[in-house]
Amino acid sequence: MLATISWIALGIGLLSSLIIIVDVIRHPQMMAIMNVVWPINGWFLGPFAVWSYYKWGRLKAKDVDREDNRGMGAQVFMSTSHCSSGCTLGDAVGVPIVFFTSLTVAGSTLLAHYTVEFIAAYLFGILFQLFAIYPMNQEAGILGNLKDAIKADTLSLIAFEIGMFGWMAIVHFVLFQTPPKPDQATYWFMMQIAMILGFLTSYPANWWLVKKGIKEAM
Structure with missing residues (x-):
């Protein structure tokens, strides 16, 4: 039963990513890295990612001329999605x-x-942050923007990993006598849950970073 649920959840995630991919190809984001961010969100946030993309993400498409009326919560959601x-x-x-x-x-x-x-998450997280801020501040150069990316993303990344790693520990020591392996659908379903929990633990950190001006609201 769990294997069946896992395949269904993974299928929904992949379908959600595909829906977003099709739309960002037709309506590219003003910030290029968001064309990658939104489909990745679709994989673990599923239909909620599709809903949030059409509600908030589409406002930032190059060919959309609509008033950006997103509140603080939505802006922090975008920043957390990016991280x-x-x-x-x-x-x-x-x-x-x-x-x-x-x-x-x-x-x-x-x-x-x-x-x-x-290590891999930190490298990709900083790289994603660099892609977000460099186009807006090219005069600072790569090194200057890299420092800003590290300041903006380190705390939120650690907060994300706390949620994710905590769930991995529960899976490893509590839920299964023999933990699932990466060649099983159940493993990746557990990873989907881990990503959602990481998102939730990262959201307050991103709120604080945006409020303090350390990180730009997206």
């Missing part, structure tokens, strides 16, 4: 690295996942 998508991509890249190399840290596969996925 979460970079983390998600990094985590998705890190999983097969650990799986195919049979890597362990201190004899633990879970710690290996934590280590590799945190």
Whole structure:
């Protein structure tokens, strides 16, 4: 039953991503990196990502001339989506690295996942942030914008990983006698849940960063 639910959830996520991909091809975002961010959100947020894209994301399409009436909550949602998508991509890249190399840290596969996925998520998160801010501040150069990207994304990324890693620990030690592996649909369904929880733990951090002016509201 769980395997069936997992396949359904993964199918809904992939369909949601596909719907968004089709639309961003037709209506590209003003900020190019958001053309990547929204489909990634579709994978783990599913129909909610599709709804939020059409409600808020479409306002930022190049060919849409509508008043941007998004409130603070929606702007922070966009900033969190941006951060979460970079983390998600990094985590998705890190999983097969650990799986195919049979890597362990201190004899633990879970710690290996934590280590590799945190590093990959951090790199992709900073890269996504750099792609967002560099076009708006090119005179600062790559190094200056890289410093700003690190300041803007580090706290929100750590907050995301706290939610994600916490769920991974529950899956590993509580929910299963034998945890699912990356070649099983159940593993990726658990990862979808982990990404949602990471999004939720990252949202307050992004709110604080935006409120303090450390991070731009998107």
